[in-house]
């Protein structure tokens with residue numbers, strides 16, 4: 499593909515773009531005849547920042563043996579990321595180790611889940627302490643660990659969002675929010691966004707706005723998808739009022755006029771780190787409330803300070819939702835999620851008997867509570883702001899060098915790099931993204947891949963990821979991109 503590799507000089511960990519329009523390859527070409535892109539690649543390959551930790555020797559089965567067993571005994575629908583699979587056996591903070599002791603920089607955090615860092619000692623200690631005392635009670639009994647966690651979580655939310663319902667996963671949290679919205683309003687119709695992702699249960703699959711996450715079964719009853727306010731690819735660019743008008747239109751044309759609710763991630767995750775057009779949520783929340791609906795913010799990926807500028811994603815748009823769902827980073831890897839809402843909305847569940855076997859499990863609660871404490875103590879929100887700003891700047895510089903980068907976007911440590919074949923047509927560089935993704939892994943960096951066309955690198959590492967890691971990540975991207 500026509501891909502210009504401009505010359506970058508790495509000096510004192512900063513990248514300086516040499517103003518010449520000539521690529522290094524072209525410069526070589528005129529001086530020495532035909533040159534390949536490899537000539538322009540920084541060499542030798544970048545190395546991971548030093549880290550003083552020795553992983554335990556691994557004596558288990560090999561990646562190939564595990565793969566065979568997985569193919570035989572596990573559902574084939576569950577995707578695997580790489581062509582040459584990796585068997586991860588140990589983790590420490592922002593790093594992972596495979597069966598051979600090779601270290602990887604984890605820039606995806608197990609799908610935006612490891613918030614404090616892999617095996618963070620304070621989280622591990624809290625889990626062990628509670629596990630030794632009492633592992634499980636269930637919600638029909640009292641237990642201090644669970645209510646302490648609920649109180650700590652409720653204190654993190656603004657306004658009247660003070661009642662917590664614990665569940666086990668993000669999808670389950672959204673299921674519950676959907677039911678609460680319908681019970682509370684007595685209405686049925688729901689609006690969600692195209693390109694959204696909210697889970698894979700039968701109900702949440704209907705909320706998803708990406709065909710690749712849908713099965714051809716009856717699903718999505720009463721759910722209508724609005725135009726996505728995606729500033730890079732959306733049909734109205736960054737014009738929030740036009741996207742908001744589309745919601746009004748959808749209510750008029752496709753619903754009874756009375757809504758149960760409106761679902762949105764405030765920063766689409768699986769959809770490729772898409773920040774909704776500024777000013778969109780205030781307009782739409784007003785319209786939805788006028789139509790009798792409640793506003794649900796899916797904070798499964800965006801919560802707990804990852805965005806740097808704010809603790810919750812919805813705060814970036816200056817709104818307060820009626821229901822907030824969260825998961826992933828809340829447990830640093832423990833299966834814990836929550837639906838937080840107002841006392842009025844929460845009370846609708848009292849109309850029938852309700853319990854949840856694991857929701858609010860003491861071990862998950864003790865671990866989750868420790869996560870909130872650690873993020874606060876280590877000032878991770880501020881850290882995400884600092885490191886994220888630095889990384890974004892470096893990625894913007896990389897965009898100046900590689901035409902394949904169509905868009906660099908994000909906040910804090912929630913970053914997307916969208917790859918295109920042509921910056922004008924924005925044709926997604928799907929195959930190139932897959933190829934680079936694999937090469938990055940071989941160099942020792944794990945990044946996420948997503949977006950409707952699988953052409954967005956999703957950079958959402960554990961929140962302890964630092965500037966040296968950012969340098970390595972950018973240099974690894976540069977190195978691989980010079981070779982395509």
Ligand code: PMP
Pocket residue numbers: 609666667668669670672695696697698763767768796797798799825826
């Ligand atoms: N909402 C969002 C925004 C998500 O990113 C995800 C998972 N990627 C979910 C919900 C579903 O979470 P889970 O996989 O825990 O069910």
